[in-house]
Amino acid sequence: MLPIRRQTNTVSIGSIKIGGSEPIRIQSMLTSDSTNVDACIEEIARLDAVDCEIIRLTVPNQKSVDSLPAIRAEMLKRGIERPLVADVHFNPQLAVNVCEFVEKVRINPGNYADRKKFEVREYTDAQYQEELQRVEEKLLPLVENLKKYSCALRIGTNHGSLSDRVMNRFGDTPEGMVESALEFLRILRRHDFEETILSMKSSNPLVMIKAYRLLVREMDAENMHYPLHLGVTEAGNELDGRIKSAVGIGTLLCDGLGDTIRVSLTEPAENEIPVARSILQSTRSRIYNADFISCPSCGRTFFDLESTTEQIKACTSHLKGVKIAVMGCVVNGPGEMADADFGYVGAGPDKINLYHGQSCVEHNIPAEHAVQRLICLIKEHGKWVDPA
Numbered sequence: 375m376l377p378i379r380r381q382t383n384t385v386s387i388g389s390i391k392i393g394g395s396e397p398i399r400i401q402s403m404l405t406s407d408s409t410n411v412d413a414c415i416e417e418i419a420r421l422d423a424v425d426c427e428i429i430r431l432t433v434p435n436q437k438s439v440d441s442l443p444a445i446r447a448e449m450l451k452r453g454i455e456r457p458l459v460a461d462v463h464f465n466p467q468l469a470v471n472v473c474e475f476v477e478k479v480r481i482n483p484g485n486y487a488d489r490k491k492f493e494v495r496e497y498t499d500a501q502y503q504e505e506l507q508r509v510e511e512k513l514l515p516l517v518e519n520l521k522k523y524s525c526a527l528r529i530g531t532n533h534g535s536l537s538d539r540v541m542n543r544f545g546d547t548p549e550g551m552v553e554s555a556l557e558f559l560r561i562l563r564r565h566d567f568e569e570t571i572l573s574m575k576s577s578n579p580l581v582m583i584k585a586y587r588l589l590v591r592e593m594d595a596e597n598m599h600y601p602l603h604l605g606v607t608e609a610g611n612e613l614d615g616r617i618k619s620a621v622g623i624g625t626l627l628c629d630g631l632g633d634t635i636r637v638s639l640t641e642p643a644e645n646e647i648p649v650a651r652s653i654l655q656s657t658r659s660r661i662y663n664a665d666f667i668s669c670p671s672c673g674r675t676f677f678d679l680e681s682t683t684e685q686i687k688a689c690t691s692h693l694k695g696v697k698i699a700v701m702g703c704v705v706n707g708p709g710e711m712a713d714a715d716f717g718y719v720g721a722g723p724d725k726i727n728l729y730h731g732q733s734c735v736e737h738n739i740p741a742e743h744a745v746q747r748l749i750c751l752i753k754e755h756g757k758w759v760d761p762a
């Protein structure tokens with residue numbers, strides 16, 4: 375069973391496309407000071423080595439914009455062709471200036487045109503409209519340069535930084551997050567700019583899940599089909615950060631939402647990529663390896679299930695898309711291994727049965743030969759490829 379993916383527009387980020395039927399893209403963000411070209415290049419090289427498809431870096435000042443040609447030149451010299459995304463806050467002019475040097479710009483609608491004080495003010499309808507007019511005026515030079523340099527845009531809404539205008543009308547809510555993005559989207563549409571991607575991040579997975587779902591409903595109502603960038607912001611590190619990201623991003627992927635993901639960890643950026651891949655693989659949103667199903671073992675298990683599973687994984691994990699089950703007993707194993715293509719199931723002390731789909735095709739194989747026999751079975755059914 376696969377998630378039914380929401381149909382979206384396709385947006386080009388340089389040579390890579392996001393949305394439509396494109397694979398769900400994995401991206402990350404540098405932690406280096408973007409004026410430090412050497413540090414950025416080393417980090418980019420590490421992300422490139424683990425196949426991070428899109429790389430974002432912060433652009434807080436003009437000096438950072440000025441560093442980009444040197445970063446790009448060194449990337450080219452090293453044969454690294456990853457699209458770059460500039461992350462801009464509080465300074466519309468920087469967003470305009472950076473279009474020439476990157477494939478995508480990310481702005482935060484909460485602070486793009488608002489030197490906000492993060493305080494709630496009262497706005498009359500007329501004042502609210504004036505504010506939107508002001509936002510439109512600030513956005514127009516950016517739209518012009520985005521078009522000129524074939525650059526995409528992400529409207530990256532963050533729960534923690536909504537504008538005073540939005541906070542006044544909608545509060546610190548998913549509804550406010552969605553309206554914050556829609557205000558910008560409507561302006562971009564009026565000026566025929568469609569290369570837009572949306573995100574609704576929060577450090578609280580419940581808030582971000584609700585916001586993305588609401589955004590999709592509201593966009594559908596306005597006949598908008600922009601791709602989504604998914605992420606739980608400030609997710610933390612180690613197990614907590616991974617679980618929080620898996621819950622937030624994984625839930626939405628299971629809904630069929632999401633066209634690119636960023637797992638945000640308080641760790642070296644390259645650590646995010648295997649986690650992102652694992653989330654995509656677990657939700658069957660993008661397949662990288664073989665898929666494994668294994669039971670926890672119990673008193674019915676008569677072989678070392680943990681080490682056997684590791685052994686089978688080590689020699690078959692490169693079989694992209696093949697589903698392999700390792701189950702402790704024939705009592706519950708065959709029924710529980712769901713849609714596995716191949717099954718390795720304990721049949722008694724040191725005896726293994728092998729399955730192809732739901733059919734038991736080899737009985738009572740001595741355990742010491744069973745992994746090799748499983749590989750032969752996979753080969754006989756044409757599912758084997760040699761490791762790269």
Ligand code: SF4
Pocket residue numbers: 669670671672673674675701702703704705706707710
């Ligand atoms: S499949 Fe069998 S061995 Fe594994 S946990 Fe279930 S009952 Fe125990």
